[in-house]
Amino acid sequence: MFSTLLFLTLVAFAVFAFTRTKKKKSPISQSHWHALLLKHVAFYSRLDTENQLLFRKRMQLFLDEVYVEGVKIKLDALDYVLVAASAVIPVFGFKDWHYNNLSGVLIYPDVFNEDLQFETVSKNRRILGMVGTGQFEGQMILSKTALRQGFSNKTDKHNTAIHEFVHLIDKTDGVTDGLPERLLQHSYTLPWLNLMHEEMEAIHKNKSDLRAYGGTNKQEFFAVASEYFFERPKLLKRKHPELYKMLEDCFQTKNYAK
Template sequence: MEALIWVGVTALIIALPLWLPRWRLNRALARPLPAEALDILGRNMPIYARMPAELQAQLQRLVAQFLYQKRFIGCDGLEVDDEMRVTIAGQACLLLLNRYTRVYPELHTILVYPSEFLVERSEVGPGGVITESEDGLLGESWGDGRVILAWDHVQRGAADWSDGSNVVLHEFAHQLDSESGAPNGAPFLGDASNYHNWAAVLSRDYADLRHDAIYRQPSVLDHYGANSPAEFFAVATETFFEKPHQMAARHAALYGELQKYYRVDPRDWLPAPAPEWAAHDCLEQR
């Protein structure tokens, strides 16, 4: 009997480190978001009020898990408050609706700067010469579990949900892209059969955007997306959530692929732009 008791105690000790974090998370998720957090979501995510109650509830639960699991660090003297945490978490979790998710499992820290921050770069040139430089950035997604954001541009993205520019959506799209192994414009799509059409559509529209960028042609997609397939996916994500009507009209196949991936249709949350918007664009629907 004593031996059996010790076996049971030993099993409990072994299982405790695995069970305890899940129990703590479930306890945290059992508590609803406070009224102050809901007010921040409504104020800084204009689309939140237009979402159906079911999606609002999903987003609240995702935000609660994000806030519980991720660490926020203020940089350059910035003191991170609840306004910053909830605003960033709400926009990041918008990308996770209607799917089973561990909520950015590889991400553990969000660094928040007051404004543009400098990142040191090292480039190897001809003959192996290394050139050091500093780039000013508004956001960056790193492969070591960190995302860096400039708060003033987070605010700017939250204030205008129709300009197709949102640093949080952009950087967290990179996080999703990395879940397939590398940020290459092809996030994890589940079944291998999904990649054929994804690659065909995104490769074509990426090539078109590169052409538009080279010849300075107008595009609903920001020309920054022409830098690489990874940047194209991130820019397309921004456009999908902030300019869904324009994107669906001009890049129908691309919109369809993103709609399948993100499992939502932002056109349901945003009013269609005035009819005259099309008069300023001579690009043909793709």
């Protein structure tokens, strides 16, 4: 079963590589995007009409540039919309952002393990999303269940797809280290490192409401804190004003918590 799944995965990646150099037509129509976004994406609902139109245009550009495919599942319009929205949300403050380090997104039915298996019973089948490395460089894998849940639960400060796209943003300078050099001005580097250290210490001492996974390392802290910022901005601003301000400057999303 694993060999079949790996074969399907590699075939999908081959399709990504083949289509990366071509202009791709978006797999879905925009006709129902606005209604779906209003219903499922809080970030979009907070935008004014002009910025909502811009947001949809940015989604269209993403889907034209990046191939999104289901593995042993059929995707519907909502899946494409949520993937594209997840990509646009953290870079909406940057006019000309392109995910040059991403060619394709694979959607699995549910959680999977490090061997990319999802059709087996395993204690290690816990991965919700990942950014590929090695032979899977330039690819992302997401659990459809996690993708949907990230936008359906409005109170958990957790969004797997945004988390993985933040890792990609972090990686644009060549290394995933929690220090997104393309986003942070050089003068912010030391304050950001000091703030990360303080917040991670608080997580380790169970004195923080940031998800425990954020204490794993600096890159995971950046991704977890970013999830919190985009999912529960008002709460983050109230409980962690310094962290909120730093992320607001980083993502160039002024007054987001209003």
